[in-house]
Amino acid sequence: MLEGETASVRSKVRLEEYEGWTKISMRPCSDTASPRLGESNKSAWLEVSESTQDRIVRISEDLHEITKFYNIEGSPTRYAKLSEFFESELAALSEAPFTPYSQDEKVDYILLKNFLYRSQRNLKLDREREAEFAPFVEPFAEPIREWCEIRQRQLIEEVFEPQMLANSLSKATDAVSGSITHLQEHSKEYSQATGSRAARRILELRKHIGETCDFYSGYHPSFDYWVASPRTALDTALKKLEKQVRDVLIGSDSGEDTIVGEPIGRDGLLVELEAEMIQELLRIAEREYAWCEKEMKAATSQLGYANWRDGLEYVKHLYEPPATHTTFVRGLVAEGATYVKKHDLVTVPRLAEETITITRISPARQRVSPFFLGGHRLQIAYPRADMAHDDKLMTLRGNNRHFSRATAFHEMIPGHRLQIYVGDRSRPYRTKLFSTPFFVEGWALYWEMVVWDRGDFFASPEDKIGTLFWRMHRCIRIIFSLGFHLGRFSAEECVELLVQRVGHERSTAEGEVRRSLNGSYPPLYQAGYMLGALQLIQLRREALGGGRFAEKEFHDRVLKANVMPIEMLRALLLEKELHEDFKATWRFYGDV
Incomplete structure (x- = not known):
């Protein structure tokens, strides 16, 4: 055994020859001498090492090969190959030794097991829908x-x-x-x-x-x-x-x-809910919405409006003109990065900030993405000259200065841009199989909450209204997306919820619903923003309150852990005891 090597990454593959067939089975490593090839039992031991990380990378690449080659959706051949793959990998994983693993390896084991189990069940649900x-x-x-x-x-x-x-x-x-x-x-x-x-x-x-x-x-x-x-x-x-x-x-x-939506149904939602470790979603959404509405009334009253919707309409008309819009947005991006560096909240690599590219979302794509999009680059929604006049005005109002102020750092730094930059360089093998909106979108909204609580960024009533609009939006996203997939709301009723309870422009509400329900996003994606952020807020309280981490160290550790359900992140960072059949038990929000 090499210095520093743990028993958790060592295993032996037994090759059993029988009537021309070769059977490969995983067995725990032992110090017993291995039989030699050619002995009467026709078996041999070949020592190999496969860490949990290597196993995840291999499974990810093998799955890519299967789906790329057997690429005909609905094919019994494709179904059989995928079903066999998930079943065999689950069986092989169950033979791996769990107890000797490090905390990071245990997390990887559980994440992989949940992914395979979830993929297996989703495959069956796909067959039912077909x-x-x-x-x-x-x-x-x-x-x-x-x-x-x-x-x-x-x-x-x-x-x-x-x-x-x-x-x-x-x-x-x-x-x-x-x-x-x-x-x-x-x-x-x-x-x-x-x-x-x-x-x-x-x-x-x-x-x-x-x-x-x-x-x-x-x-x-x-x-x-x-x-x-x-x-x-x-x-x-x-x-x-x-x-x-x-x-x-x-x-x-x-x-x-x-607007065409594809509800996944109750059984499909249960698969997703178990995988994401979340319960009692709708009541949490309503409680958070009530807080947002109270704060919105307080902010709009500072502007002299008795009805918060009137104050919101006033803010919508404070939009940046075409000649200066892109430089305005660039300034917002710089402001977010400068703020977190000034207060030493998270590490910002120089290249992550320096190499941000800004592009525009085409009018056609704005039908499903009516606001900013982030990640490797910042994509901004803004009306083009050939758009209809009413559509142009709705896009301007939906992307006004104060809505954009919260959106810019959500999409860039310390939000998605920083998240993806670090994730591409730290445990990137987790990204392909374990990505979840509760981590991805939760991280970006979490920063909106952190900055709000600090009290020195959203200082003016207009800025407060701008960020509260987004908080209310994320609450109603939970309600309309789950309601749709459960068959309680039609697509048109989802649009009305965003217009009436959040104050959306109708065109932007239609774009949000179109994107959310057309089958291109997982059913819990829209719920992941608010719920993931709330989980991260509670994890931050536990990590910082116990003196385990300084704030900057905590944020850096979260980013370097890369994507996973937040309860698994909590178990990793706080070194909670883990077992092979780990189930969600964390009451991150208390009783609702």
Whole structure:
């Protein structure tokens, strides 16, 4: 054993040979002499080392390879490969020795176990959702998938016959025509969300069969002779079916302003909730909203308004003109970085601050991202000359000076820019598998709370109103996103909640709902802002209150730990006792 090596990273792989097959099994390392190859038991021991970090990196890369190669969504082959992968990795992980691990290794073990378990259950939920549109998609999807997978495998025994493909494509075209007839007669049996998923699947299948045909076209001597015509017919039929799904099930014939959401349902939410270790979300949101409303009334009364919504409208009209907007935003970014350095709150590497790039969000993308976006660069939302006049004014009001002041450091320093900069350089292996909005978005909102509590940054009533708007926004995000996924609110009702209870411009409310519910974000993403921030606030109290950390050291340690659920971060930093079947028990908010 090398100096400094722990028993936790040493294991042996046993190779058992039996009738031409080789079985590999993980066993704990022992000092017993290993049998030699060629002995009568036909087994050998090969000593290897796989730390928890190496295991996570390997699993992450293996998963990438599987999903990249078996890339046809809905394919039984893809499902079987992923299911087998998650099952085998969970079984192998259970054989790893947990007790000798360091605290960091125990955290990695638990994070990985939860990831695999969660992925396994989400895979089953995906299959259940796919069954909802199977009656009008599977009849033609199955033969398309089979040919695309033959193209992927390129096995000698699977001889590619263009005439057989042409026959199959022709039959698939007939099946698509049957699906069109089926929807004409049974459209009321399917939901908008089912239609959204089906339309996406039809488009994916079109792309896959197109790639397969392009691979052979012009190379196989008889391919175009047999396949060109049925390929065109199938593509035309699939386009027609996709349009029918969008028009009839989704309702996109009413225009591009239609907001399409995909509720995950109660079972799906329970999977996410268990993974994120959060309970009692809606009551927490309402309590935090009540605090925000009280503070908002106090700030607007300082401006002479009896109704806080009137004071909010006044602040909305304090926007920066086009000629000076980008330099104004750059000044806000510098202000946030200067503040945390001046008060020695967190380490800010010089390059993290020096190399920030500012870009603009296009008008089309502002339909789903109506405010600033951050990370490696700062993307700002601002109206362009060719936007409609009313849309232009709503964008200006939604990105006024005082809303932007809190947004700039949320997205840059000490928010997402600093977070990603450090995370790319400290335990980056955790980023791929364990990223969670409770850590990512919670960290950025946490700083809004920290700066508010210090009392010397948001000093004017206008600045207080600007940041309180965002706090109220994050409270209602919890309510509307969970309500939607539980089937309590429609997308339009979610928009109304943001307009009525937060004071959003209608266009920005629609953009927020469109982005939140279209399936591109996890169902708990919007809840992660407020809840993650509240968890970090409580962790800070425990860490600083006990004298374990100075404030700057605490923030640096959080960043260097990289992404994970906050309760796991708490166990890591405060050295809480951990066990293999760790479950959430932390009452970070008290009784609600």
